Amino acid sequence: MMTSVDTDLMRVLADPLRLQIVTLLARETLCSTHLIEETGAKQTNLSNHLRVLREAGVVETEPCGRYTYYKLRPDVIAQLAGQFADLAESARNAAENKRACP
């Protein structure tokens, strides 16, 4: 059936560390070194999560010398926000829609 919200994107963002990364990147563009400092996670672990975020299209990479900058893609987040807003509005309108007991 059709779920109005992208499940895969939700699964990607449902991890605490990934959500923390996204929150940090929403404030400013950072490179991996900064993210390691901010989160306290191991570089390997962070690289794995960033890979997941990259493959999900949530972040973009921009090499800068031997550093790599990570930037959040606002439209992806905005789209998700819109899907949830639609869901909430739909729920408000259908509050009295009650299917009869069998």
Added chain:
Amino acid sequence: MMTSVDTDLMRVLADPLRLQIVTLLARETLCSTHLIEETGAKQTNLSNHLRVLREAGVVETEPCGRYTYYKLRPDVIAQLAGQFADLAESARNAAENKRACP
């Protein structure tokens, strides 16, 4: 640190079956029998997921004879939508905020 989005709520909604339940409940108030028909899941499985959704405050229960109606709480979804919208707007405004390489 402070993540602007509720991680626990995300984890609850990140499951495909739970998201399907939420999508169905956004359209109309249903009882478990209907949900079993619509999703094709086992009763036990569905009951477990509904319990998770109930404990997370996403759905409300309303007993009706020997049936139980489940209703979505729009404000919870709307709040989540707002958090993501804020995140997206923050990302848009901070697009050029780039911390210097170390």
Added chain:
DNA sequence: CGGTGGTGTCAGCCACCACTGATGTGACAG
């Protein structure tokens, strides 16, 4: 050209979670 530091990839381990079957409880029909 070596050495160093930043980054990505891979294999393994472990914990958590979704699914299931059995069982209990309460409500209704006969």
Added chain:
DNA sequence: CTGTCACATCAGTGGTGGCTGACACCACCG
């Protein structure tokens, strides 16, 4: 009262995913 149905809870199990250590690669600096 007894059977049936709706719903919940519990213990067990299997699979998925996150974390880590070892290694490879590339850009810079001396």
